[in-house]
Amino acid sequence: MTFPKPSFSPAEPIAAQPVVQELTAPPPPPAGETRTSGLAEAARRAGAMAAAAIPPVLTLLVILGVWQVAAGDSYVGLPSPAHVWADSKDLILHPFFDHGGVDKGLFWHVLTSLKRVGVGFSISAVCGVMLGVLIGSNRWAHRGLDPIFQVLRTVPPLAWLPISLAAFREAQPSALFVIFITSIWPIIINTAVGVRNIPTDYINVAKVLRLSPTEYFFKILLPATTPYIFTGLRIGVGMSWLAIVASEMLLGGVGVGFFIWDQYNASRISDIIVALAWVGLTGFFLDRLVALLGHVISRGNAAS
Amino acid sequence: MAKAYLSIEGVGVTFAKGAARSEVLTGVDLKVDKGEFVSIIGHSGCGKSTLLNVVAGLVPVTTGAVILDKQEVNAPGPDRAVVFQNHSLLPWLSVRENVSLAVDKVFGKTKTAAERRDWTLHNLELVKMTHALDKRPSEISGGMKQRVGIARALAMEPKVLLLDEPFGALDALTRAHLQDSVMEIHASLRNTVLMVTHDVDEAALLSDRIVMMTNGPRAAIGQVLDVDLRRPRDRLAVAENPTYIHARAAVIEFLYARRAA
DSSP states (O other): OOOOOOOTTTOSTTTTHHHHHHHSSSOOOOOHHHHHHHHHHHHHHHHHHHHHHHHHHHHHHHHHHHHHHHHHHHHSSSOOOOHHHHHHHHHHHHHTTTOTOOOOOOHHHHHHHHHHHHHHHHHHHHHHHHHHHHHHHHHHHHHHHHHHHHHHTSOOOOGGGHHHHHHHOOOHHHHHHHHHHHHHHHHHHHHHHHHHTOOOHHHHHHHHTOHHHHHIIIIIHHHHHHHHHHHHHHHHHHHHHHHHHHHHHOOSSSSSOOOOOOOHTOHHHHHHHHHHHHHHHHHHHHHHHHHHHHHHHHTTOOOH | OOOSEEEEEEEEEEEETEEEEEEEEEEEEEEOOTTTTTEOOTTTSSSSSHHHHHTSSSOOSSSEEETTEEEEOOOGGGGOEETTTOOOOTTTTTTHHHHHHHHHHHHTSEEEEEEEHHHHHHHHHHHHHHGGGTTGGGGGGGHHHHHHHHHHHTTOOOOEEEETTTTTSSSSHHHHHHHHHHHHHHHHHOOOEEEEEOOOHHHHOOEEEEEEEEOSSBBBBEEEEEEOSSOOOHHHHTOOHHHHHHHHHHIIIIIISSSOO
8 A cells, every 4th residue: 555645846835744634634733743753754654665665576586587597598498588578578568459359468368357257256256245144144054055165165166167168058158157156165155254253242232232134234244244255255356366367278269368378379488478477466456456445345344 | 019120030041052951040039129239249150140141131041030110021122231241342333333323223213313313422421432432442442442332331221221240351440430430320310230240349339239149050149238328439438438348348258258169
């Protein structure tokens, strides 16, 4: 999380003023004190950001250096970072081109994959939370369904693909089903754990107030379970991103998974390395997006 | 014979888990008058909290019955508001929202929105918590949380207020402050209060009567002691008072000499 950059206007005699107001919004402390603490705070934040950003950048440089040396100058096998740059400069610098068909920039491939994940993951989020609440609150549902779910959740994503192809006979719904079935288990299981872990105190409060089942669901169960639900959603979104790339490799068409497979068939290993970076960064941002959403919705109560 | 306001009649509680049965309470009889402050004291595990939960309706009786204001208690309800030991405020709601959740539920049909808002504020004023209306429970101290818990319970306008070791988790100074607050509130509202405690001083200072429980399992009422001290009571003045000293001594004698655990 970065803080909005303060905008210093030349007319303003005290440069730190805008930052101070942002940082200490409610309640405003005495003016003399904030000016110095505002500057100190800005300096501290800059320091913290540098401390967070410098180590990974250095590590990345070291990895690239080792790779460059290890790969050497030959064109056989894994290309070195310099070769990747030379071969795939266009792909790196122009993610938005679209020459029709499957000849598109990586942005479009990733976007197509993201759309599939968005649809499949949304369905699994809704179904997963509902099933999780059912299993968490009903002992018989737990006894009946939990063992089956525990078995099914260990099935690897790609093992579902032939079955879903046989069932749906089309690529698009099959891919969605694979995402759905891969990402639903952690959502179900975490939601159920959350529901079972609602403190007795909250349940007693609900009983004393005689909350109706609907009121209990929205005022106690859902807020008390939100941190668990979002833990499940975070794991789920990561797994669905794993599943999409693998299933697209087999299904074909547009999508980052297909792109990787296509480049492999064309022996363009450099392009695959660029695509891998896209896949990794996109997965990272998906994870952070769900975490941020959880943070906002549970108003800071979620486990980050 | 006039019926008491709150009447606990021959209450026994047996918990059964599979084949194992454990009898926690047996033959508990207690009558509490309107406006009376009664403490239940006993060693840990003697079932005093179970008794309170029976009155709250959270634990069903195995034998006997609890009658409040001529009606049998068989389910929890806002007429028997509980202040729980660990405050049990909902962490995702602010101080104001925790109280207004109760107020909106209990008075949703009988008061207008503006009246309910005022009632919420009024109860938070009683416990002196209006300075932290929009804070979350995690942002306030343990004593403050317990104050809010008391405000939430008071806001339900219960027939009997049930306090389950309300100050057990607090430091001595905070506890004394809260005890004074509870005495003030009791003096002005004249609520009927049933309080579970393991603190002898607290019981002697706050109560009209102290109910001493024997050790579990199969706990029962061992002795009931009247604390005939004029109200308002001041913790400093009372310390020298013979009645107070006698009450304290009697409770300690019961707990440690005759019923040593």
